[in-house]
Amino acid sequence: MKLPALFHSVLPMHAAGAAVCLAATALWFLLGLQPLWGSHQAARQQEAHLQTLRTQADQLQMRLRDTQDRNVRTREALAEGSVRLQPASRINRRLSELTLLATRCQLKVDEIQPGRSHSVIRHEVVPIQMRGSGSYLACMKFLRSLRQSFPDIGTSLIDLKGAPGAPDTSSRFEFTLEWFTAPTVVSK
Known part of the structure; x- marks a missing residue:
């Protein structure tokens, strides 16, 4: 079976179009999607690290408040003279x-x-x-x-x-x- 002549004349054009589409998709992945994916992963890691730092800061803030409260009570007792130095x-x-x-x-x-x-x-x-x-x-x-x-x-x-x-x-x-x-x- 012979293919029509018109098909033979447009076949290279279709192959070239498919190659251009394939190249454009690969280029889009390499230049657009992959860096975007990498920056998304980095942002998630930074958010997790930030949450850890916030938790540590909250714990330190609670410890600081507790220590300051104890020191205030001690200083008040000293000022009242109820503690003999x-x-x-x-x-x-x-x-x-x-x-x-x-x-x-x-x-x-x-x-x-x-x-x-x-x-x-x-x-x-x-x-x-x-x-x-x-x-x-x-x-x-x-x-x-x-x-x-x-x-x-x-x-x-x-x-x-x-x-x-x-x-x-x-x-x-x-x-x-x-x-x-x-x-x-x-x-x-």
Whole structure:
């Protein structure tokens, strides 16, 4: 069977048209759709990262508010005079008492260091850094006991690192405490 002559004359034109359509589709995919798809994936990853950062920021904001509230309560108690302040010269005794309290709460203290004291209106503040390990529950017990046993100590940093899903496993902790002491009297 012979094909009509007209068909033979338009066959190259149809093949060329199909090739142009195929090339245009490939070009559209390479230059338009593929970069768009890649940027969409990158945007989704950035959104997920942003959500993680927002969650962390919310948690930090809650911790900051809680710490500020505790410090306000401690400062109010100091202003009322209901807390008797000790002199900063008793720092070694206070460090020993803090270490003993931590041990009773089943915390292992690796380091406890006093910082340089600074004066405030009616008292001085001695920062104390505590680092060590223990379970999350032991850390919470220590912080509750700290508030009850030492009303002249506030907290400015609570940093716990570990497995939040397993509260009984050992975690690393870092506390920055603020010991409110009697003002130092300088004799002339």
